Amino acid sequence: MHILFLTDNFPPEGNAPATRTYEHAIRWVNAGHKVTVITCAPNFPEGKIFEGFKNSWYQTHDLDGINVIRVKTYITANEGFVKRILDYMSFMVTGFFAGLFQKKPDVIVATSPQFFCACAGWALSAVRRKPFVFELRDIWPASITAVGAMKESFAIRMLEKIELFLYRRADSIVSVTHAFKKELIERGINGEKIDVVLNGVDLSKYEPTKTKDNSLAEQYDLEGKFVVGYVGTHGMAHGLEHIVDVAESLESYDDIRVVFAGGGAARQKVVDLVREKNLSNVVLIERQPKEMMPKVWSLCDVSLVPLVNSDLFRTVIPSKIFECMGMGIPTVMSVPEGEATAIIRETNSGLVVESENVEQITDAVLKLYSDKELYQKIRQCSIESAPKFSRDIMAADMVSIFQKQNVG
Template identity: 25%
Template sequence: MHIAVFSQYHTNPDCPATSRHYSLLAHLAKSHRVTLITTRTWEAQRLTQAYPWLPEGVEMRAAEVPYENKMGVARRVLSFGQYAAYAVREGLKLERPDVIWGISTPLTAAWAAAQVAKRRGVPWVFEVQDLWPSFPIAMGAVPTRWAQNRLFALEKSLYHSARHILPLSPDMTRYVENRGIAPSKITTVLNGTDLDLAALATPENVAKLRAESGLEGKQVILYAGTFGRANDIPTLVAAAEALALAQPGVAWLFMGLGFHEPLVRAAARRCPAIRLVPPQPRHAVFSWFKLADISVVSFLDLPVLDANSPAKFYDSLAVGTPVVVTNQGWTKQLVEQQACGWYAPAGNAPALQQLLTDVLAQPQLLIETGRRGQQAAATQFNRQRIAQTIQEILETSSVV
């Protein structure tokens, strides 16, 4: 079977990114022909050369379309449009695929997949990574009612034209169902994590990293991910500074890049307990999570963000490090039901500081909570199992 994959952002484990689809494509390519239509956005951002850029057996067609988290709205829209135009052109040139897999975000990537599927007369499967257009609208990126209505109409048409829909969280699934889509057409496939890479976080590697980083004898809190507008970074910085005054033995690591990097950098200059860690390749990030006593997964207090399925959530649990979440959606329910983490309200730095103070004072609780999280990761979040589910859906969907 020939599978055409439309994804604007391809990464591999050498990149400071989740590399979700690298794992999934590697699995698919063992059984099927896979053609990936993407961009070279991340290729220049490889931090190591430990992995081939493409999984074995995957063919690639890639556009030169730049993208950065720091871009403004107009520049992002241009990037999205450039990729969509390229993807439609290349999709129409391909040897006819049996099924198309369109991956949003952005929504324009899924639109390109749908256009090619329609013109080639083949079914397509829609993976919903973020809730577009609800997310950019909530962030104020789509100010006019006319543009919002057009995007909602596009979203609805894509849901209806897809043979099957793959949301990345239970809350996303409910969102899609509330748009009038039959549950039989939807399968939740969590973002998940790479347990083989998590296994690289051995005690020896973590001890070496701790010594090299000057963190021996420190309790460590980690935020690893994008310093984006949606990630509530100012609240984390405020909590970190307050915690440093109360508990000198705690170090708070901020790992990543993004819009709020200047804010984090300034905080690190004035507060020695706050450290800005450069982005790490995917295969190395697990040792940082394992080094930490606790990690924080934060978002603004917006209902649309409650549905998120962030990779750092799964990665932390995979190595036995408990998580504090700040949204009120399915991740809050999961950490409370499985006792593998805690909830602190978004935007409330004093509440976050107090929670961290309380749990850091209970080392055995941290260990037990982390152990439960690791068990959940092994049974529910394994990307190899998720890949098998996606393969079965693509195979079933290809039958006309």
């Protein structure tokens, strides 16, 4: 089977959409399928092209057996509604044209969060008369208004009409959460064509570790410290100003450090707040290449997973919780009650507290810091739960969905 996949995030970018697509694609290749990924020059989240790449109209290369096609787009940082829309729409156009020249695809897959990528996928499927699979990673544009990036308006209503059009025209929808599937059914989409394939973890890379990476621990003076880490994209949705407040409340504990590792639209806000508060217990680590992430995670004794207190985020499952399970790192989750909090409770892989509640987040961290027995129990439960969310399982499930479209 030839799988043609459109995504505007792909390695060396290391965010959740890029990682999911890559880790699935290499498994499809290993299973004997041909995989072509159409993407753009890597630039997320700073909006700066990665070293060694160019923003060219059409370039190809092989990545672990995956045929990667990179097209030219309007590139901007992950901030500002109008510029981001221009970014998304430019990929829709150039990605569509690149897809016209790919030989004999059996199925065309396009992924969100933003659905202009899915527009290109649908248009290609219509022109080439191939099944269209919409991988739904986010309810967009609802997530724009949820973080306050834009208010309800005519533009948002038009985007919602396009959103519903794509759901209806897709031959199959792959949702990354059960909550997304439920919402689509409530909005009139046929539930029979919606399958759920959760995010997961590559257990060959994210393994339990009892020691911090020596070079990184030495570089950031974290040897012998109890490290509380926020690792990942620094976005508006994460409310990281509250995590800075948590760090301030922990400043009297000499052997606790709070690490922010990653980049994104809210990164500078975090840096400015740390400087303003003159916090000596915060370590700031720049965004690292994807292959470095297991080493970065090894620094952490506890992982912080926050989201702002919006009803929309009841339906979101932050993918980093699965990587933490794989490495045996307990999670302190401060997100609205929903599917993600249920996973943490069912697997006993962390502690759940109220979204944006600085006091409760701090108390949970101190509980894991002081209660060694509880910490080890949660760590062991995390390790035991990880195989349920193996990428091997998720990749195989997606291929089964593609094959249901009578292809291959």
